[in-house]
Amino acid sequence: MSVLVVGSVAYDSIETPFGSRDEVVGGAATYFSLAASHFTDVHVVAAVGEDFGDEAMRVLDRSGIHLEGLERVPGKTFRWKGRYHYDLNERETLDTQLGVFERFEPRVPEGIRIPGFLFLANIDPVLQYDVMKQVERPRLIGCDTMNFWIEGKPKELARTLAEVDLLIINDSEARELAGEPNLVKAAGIIRRMGPRTLIVKRGEFGAASFFPEALFAVPALLLESVVDPTGAGDSFAGGVFGYLAANAGDGAIDERLMRRAIAMGCVMASFTVQSFGVEGLLDLTEDRIAERFAQFRALSHIEAE
Amino acid sequence: MSVLVVGSVAYDSIETPFGSRDEVVGGAATYFSLAASHFTDVHVVAAVGEDFGDEAMRVLDRSGIHLEGLERVPGKTFRWKGRYHYDLNERETLDTQLGVFERFEPRVPEGIRIPGFLFLANIDPVLQYDVMKQVERPRLIGCDTMNFWIEGKPKELARTLAEVDLLIINDSEARELAGEPNLVKAAGIIRRMGPRTLIVKRGEFGAASFFPEALFAVPALLLESVVDPTGAGDSFAGGVFGYLAANAGDGAIDERLMRRAIAMGCVMASFTVQSFGVEGLLDLTEDRIAERFAQFRALSHIEAE
Numbered sequence: 270m271s272v273l274v275v276g277s278v279a280y281d282s283i284e285t286p287f288g289s290r291d292e293v294v295g296g297a298a299t300y301f302s303l304a305a306s307h308f309t310d311v312h313v314v315a316a317v318g319e320d321f322g323d324e325a326m327r328v329l330d331r332s333g334i335h336l337e338g339l340e341r342v343p344g345k346t347f348r349w350k351g352r353y354h355y356d357l358n359e360r361e362t363l364d365t366q367l368g369v370f371e372r373f374e375p376r377v378p379e380g381i382r383i384p385g386f387l388f389l390a391n392i393d394p395v396l397q398y399d400v401m402k403q404v405e406r407p408r409l410i411g412c413d414t415m416n417f418w419i420e421g422k423p424k425e426l427a428r429t430l431a432e433v434d435l436l437i438i439n440d441s442e443a444r445e446l447a448g449e450p451n452l453v454k455a456a457g458i459i460r461r462m463g464p465r466t467l468i469v470k471r472g473e474f475g476a477a478s479f480f481p482e483a484l485f486a487v488p489a490l491l492l493e494s495v496v497d498p499t500g501a502g503d504s505f506a507g508g509v510f511g512y513l514a515a516n517a518g519d520g521a522i523d524e525r526l527m528r529r530a531i532a533m534g535c536v537m538a539s540f541t542v543q544s545f546g547v548e549g550l551l552d553l554t555e556d557r558i559a560e561r562f563a564q565f566r567a568l569s570h571i572e573a574e
Numbered sequence: 575m576s577v578l579v580v581g582s583v584a585y586d587s588i589e590t591p592f593g594s595r596d597e598v599v600g601g602a603a604t605y606f607s608l609a610a611s612h613f614t615d616v617h618v619v620a621a622v623g624e625d626f627g628d629e630a631m632r633v634l635d636r637s638g639i640h641l642e643g644l645e646r647v648p649g650k651t652f653r654w655k656g657r658y659h660y661d662l663n664e665r666e667t668l669d670t671q672l673g674v675f676e677r678f679e680p681r682v683p684e685g686i687r688i689p690g691f692l693f694l695a696n697i698d699p700v701l702q703y704d705v706m707k708q709v710e711r712p713r714l715i716g717c718d719t720m721n722f723w724i725e726g727k728p729k730e731l732a733r734t735l736a737e738v739d740l741l742i743i744n745d746s747e748a749r750e751l752a753g754e755p756n757l758v759k760a761a762g763i764i765r766r767m768g769p770r771t772l773i774v775k776r777g778e779f780g781a782a783s784f785f786p787e788a789l790f791a792v793p794a795l796l797l798e799s800v801v802d803p804t805g806a807g808d809s810f811a812g813g814v815f816g817y818l819a820a821n822a823g824d825g826a827i828d829e830r831l832m833r834r835a836i837a838m839g840c841v842m843a844s845f846t847v848q849s850f851g852v853e854g855l856l857d858l859t860e861d862r863i864a865e866r867f868a869q870f871r872a873l874s875h876i877e878a879e
Contacts, residue, residue, distance in 0.1 A: 355755040450660040453798040474779035477796055486793035486873050491782055493758040525877055532876050569792050569874040571837050572830055 270408065270514045271310035271335075274301045274507075275375045275400050276390025278315040278339065279347040280325070281546060282364075286355055287496040293546040294325040296347065297390035297413070300500035302334045303550040304507025304537040307558060308515040312381045314338035314400070318346040318369045328547060337378050344369040357498050357542075358472050377403040386514045388506060389433075391415050394426040401432055409522060411435040411510060412464075413502075419446050427462060436464040437506045443469050452477065453484070468509070468531060470502045478531055480524050487532060490539040490565055497545045501538040504550060508537030536561045575713065575819045576615040576640075579606045579812075580680045580705050581695025583620040583644065584652040585630070586851060587669075591660055592801040598851040599630040601652065602695035602718070605805035607639045608855040609812025609842040612863060613820040616812075617686045619643035619705070623651040623674045633852060642683050649674040662803050662847075663777050682708040691819045693811060694738070696720050699731040706737055714827060716740040716815060717769075718807075724751050732767060741769040742811045748774050757782065758789070773814070773836060775807045783836055785829050792837060795844045795870055802850045806843040809855060813842030841866045 281295030302311045312335040317325075321341065329336060347370035350363040375396055387407040389397040391414055401410065412433040418426050419442065426446075430436065436459065440452065446462075447455035456467050456479035467479045475489040512533040513522060536558060540549040586600030607616045617640040622630075626646060634641060652675035655668040680701055692712040694702040696719055706715065717738040723731050724747060731751075735741065741764065745757065751767075752760035761772050761784035772784040780794040817838040818827060841863060845854040 451798065451800065453796050471779065474776065475791075475793060477793065484796045484873060486780075486796055487876070488780060488782065488791035488793055488874075491758050491789045491791055493756065495756065528876050529879070566876050566878070568789060569876075571792075571833050571871050571874075573871070574834070 270385025270517065271312060271381075272305050272386040272388060272510050272514045273312045273314065273338075273377070273381055273384035273404070273407070274298050274305070274388045274390060274510075275314040275377075275397070276301065276392055276503075277347055277370055278313070278317050278321075278329075279349055279370070281499060282348070282350040283497055283499050283545060284352040285357070285497050286353070288545065290545045292348070294328050295349065295500060295546055297500075297503040299329065299547060300503035300541065300550070301388060301390055301507035301510070302329065303332055303547055304504040304541070305511030305514070306332045306334050307537075307553055307555075308511030310335060311511070312338055312384065314375045314377055316340045316342050316369050316373045318342065318344045321346045328551070332551065335381070338376075338381060340376070342369050351499070353498065357495055360498070375400050386510055387411070388510050389413070389429070390503065390506075391418075394418050394422050394429040397429045398425070398432075401429070408517070409434050409513065411437060411506065413437050413506060414442065414446075416442055416445055431463040433464050435466045435468065437468045437470065437502075437509070439470045439472070439502065443467070453479075466527065468534075470505060472498070472501070475535060476505070476531055478527070480527065483524060485524070485528050485531065487535060487565075487569060489535055490561070490568060492539060492543060495542045498542050499546065501542050504541040505534035505538040508534035511537075532565050533562060536565055539565075575690025575822065576617060576686075577610050577691040577693060577815050577819045578617045578619065578643075578682070578686055578689035578709070578712070579603050579610070579693045579695060579815075580619040580682075580702070581606065581697055581808075582652055582675055583618070583622050583626075583634075584654055584675070586804060587653070587655040588802055588804050588850060589657040590662070590802050591658070593850065595850045597653070599633050600654065600805060600851055602805075602808040604634065604852060605808035605846065605855070606693060606695055606812035606815070607634065608637055608852050609809040609846070610816030610819070611637045611639050612842075612858055612860075613816030613838075615640060616816070617643055617689065619680045619682055621645045621647050621674050621678045621680075623647065623649045626651045633856070637856065640686070643681075643686060645681070647674050656804070658803065662800055665803070680705050690714075691815055692716070693815050694718070694734070695808065695811075696723075699723050699727050699734040702734045703730070703737075706734070713822070714739050714818065716742060716811065718742050718811060719747065719751075721747055721750055735768040738769050740771045740773065742773045742775065742807075742814070744775045744777070744807065748772070758784075771832065773839075775810060777803070777806070780840060781810070781836055783832070785832065788829060790829070790833050790836065792840060792870075792874060794840055795866070795873060797844060797848060800847045803847050804851065806847050809846040810839040810843040813839035816842075837870050838867060841870055844870075
């Protein structure tokens with residue numbers, strides 16, 4: 270089954286202690302799509318400006334991402350500039366220029382209005398809701414959000430969450446959304462808002478997941494070289510959705526499959542952080558992904574007595 | 575086989591958002607011993623003052639901990655007072671009174687100088703070295719340390735580490751000891767200092783371990799109620815050593831066994847943080863420990879396809 274993602278496509282400028290990149294293609298929808306495209310067909314709905322260059326376009330195009338929903342509109346492409354220090358968990362935003370993203374009104378083209386899987390990357394919850402109404406009910410709807418919307422549009426976010434199956438956010442967002450410092454209690458509160466499954470991204474510490482019947486937690490891979498964490502969370506979501514879409518078949522999306530999908534999310538995030546920008550997601554082979562997946566399973570394995 | 579631990583026995587005063595306790599028995603050797611005592615015989619070498627009361631003594635005694643190495647000396651027992659906020663990962667030390675701990679010179683009584691397993695809790699590395707010289711070479715020597723010694727006595731610490739098999743410290747200590755922000759690289763540097771195995775404690779995010787041949791990482795259990803993290807790291811070390819001592823038999827302490835021991839360390843730490851002080855380590859049954867161990871294994875389990 271195919272995946273439809275709605276979100277930002279941007280130009281990022283990144284500084285880390287290990288180097289820098291200027292105006293490289295980024296944005297949540299980009300990382301998500303590139304990660305998911307290793308598993309299944311991905312359609313992206315996003316807007317870029319007149320300045321969005323051929324090189325950036327080729328990055329998406331050569332990965333086989335379907336671009337019929339990528340609108341080119343008058344104005345400049347969304348730009349983000351950020352800096353990381355040695356503690357790569359903390360980032361400093363140096364500049365944000367919304368450009369065409371400020372007036373982004375996602376329109377899902379006719380041909381892709383029956384998506385199997387839909388992921389609403391971090392955009393205004395009003396737009397997330399609007400996208401859900403443009404398509405036939407997908408098999409699974411996932412969503413991301415951030416503190417800005419949790420604080421600024423709580424009612425609109427609640428309306429979106431009521432129709433979402435799977436919410437993927439980070440620790441501090443989960444705690445703020447629930448108004449509860451304990452993560453397990455916070456997960457209970459959030460799941461009563463709508464999403465049957467909550468996945469909490471914990472950066473270099475992996476992910477924690479709250480299913481209807483159980484808890485699941487995994488560490489992140491321990492990597493000798495981490496140069497740029499930009500896009501790790503969106504690559505994670507792309508890995509989860511790509512894997513689910515490719516492997517769910519006609520059966521239920523059960524906990525067993527979800528655990529494997531989350532592991533694949535961690536695998537895709539690990540490729541992202543080892544290179545600048547989206548570089549780590551390009552030119553991956555099926556073998557390299559499978560090898561790292563096996564490595565990830567082995568990392569936490571504890572034998573029975 | 576039995577475990578010998580050398581470290582502090584103290585009176586702790588603890589404030590957390592969930593309550594407080596005044597002058598309850600604590601200290602690294604106490605938490606370690608109470609955790610390890612559920613698996614094997616534990617001998618403790620420590621010093622307390624004339625003010626160390628019967629009630630505190632009974633906590634150790636009724637847990638079957640061997641106290642022939644617990645010296646009562648003139649002066650006052652080590653006291654620590656601390657406060658935690660909602661982010662239980664950060665603690666604020668309000669007061670420290672070293673008392674008799676200031677002049678602590680550990681003496682291992684004659685009868686316990688052939689320990690199977692030796693754990694040197696966080697004390698001056700000069701004293702840690704001295705203890706190693708008082709005993710016959712144990713099957714396994716473990717050690718903890720802290721930034722205070724890493725910065726203040728680097729040469730003395732290096733001499734101790736050269737004879738240690740297993741070092742158990744937290745993230746920031748590992749990074750500082752190695753002078754390297756990347757944990758995997760830091761582990762390589764530390765293992766070249768002596769310890770074949772490094773275990774890095776990551777608080778609510780579990781533990782990462784670096785063996786000669788492989789990496790191992792586990793999340794911590796996701797708990798609905800965490801009231802006091804005091805002693806979690808020492809309970810973890812006690813669980814690891816207690817489990818190893820009880821299960822190593824005559825065979826090698828291989829990676830398979832070590833993984834299970836680290837999981838048991840996480841289990842014992844989880845009991846500690848759910849109650850104040852040492853309360854969570856008392857009155858545990860074998861069944862409750864086994865049940866939580868099974869829960870811990872299930873937490874991160876990913877099925878093969």
